[in-house]
Amino acid sequence: MNEVLDALEALGSTFWLTEGTLIGLLRHGRNDSAATGRVVDHDVDVMIEMDGQEDWESIARTVRRFLEEQGWSRATLGSTSRATGARADRLRIWRRGRGFARTKCDIHSYVADRGREIALSHGDADSYPFQRWGGFLPLALVELLRRCRCYERTAPVSKRPPGDPSRLERRRVRPPVPGDPTEDGGASRRDLACTGRC
Numbered sequence: 001m002n003e004v005l006d007a008l009e010a011l012g013s014t015f016w017l018t019e020g021t022l023i024g025l026l027r028h029g030r031n032d033s034a035a036t037g038r039v040v041d042h043d044v045d046v047m048i049e050m051d052g053q054e055d056w057e058s059i060a061r062t063v064r065r066f067l068e069e070q071g072w073s074r075a076t077l078g079s080t081s082r083a084t085g086a087r088a089d090r091l092r093i094w095r096r097g098r099g100f101a102r103t104k105c106d107i108h109s110y111v112a113d114r115g116r117e118i119a120l121s122h123g124d125a126d127s128y129p130f131q132r133w134g135g136f137l138p139l140a141l142v143e144l145l146r147r148c149r150c151y152e153r154t155a156p157v158s159k160r161p162p163g164d165p166s167r168l169e170r171r172r173v174r175p176p177v178p179g180d181p182t183e184d185g186g187a188s189r190r191d192l193a194c195t196g197r198c
Helices: 002-011 019-028 053-069
Strands: 015-017 044-050 072-078 090-096 102-112 118-120 136-138 146-150 153-157
Touching (some): 002 053, 002 102, 002 153, 015 019, 019 044, 019 146, 019 153, 053 072, 053 090, 053 102
Parallel strands (some): 015 153, 044 102
Antiparallel strands (some): 015 044, 072 090, 090 102, 102 118, 118 136
């Protein structure tokens, strides 16, 4: 994950971690639980803001080159929409680990409107990532960005996780740990609000 963060921070663009990556960081400050070693998410999911498609294609090439120099491979630029002619909004790249282990990184781009009120990924109301909002994400859900612990550093995350809240509100996510501030040892609303973890 550090290589991905290094690549994106060097660009100076607005980006934030999302999906399972965000859930792992909010719960544990990493993609796995230090206490149990249980993996929360095997991949890295990122949203990045662009001025337009040409800007995205240039940035995707830059990120791809940087990550390939770090040992990542099999990069593809494609769309998360199945609609004909949809904008290529996702860079997917892989990193091989020990044995059969692999890590996938999905970097999803979006374009903000001129008034910075909504984000558009590809305009397909029924396709990932903004299908919950009819294809247009209200930027008020993610701005102002804050930083959350990410292993030994911090990374940008949305002020309110824009995903399905039910995924974040599961209470029993790990066994009780002595000294854990939550009542049942799981992630509480207080943890998910990032108190003491960001």
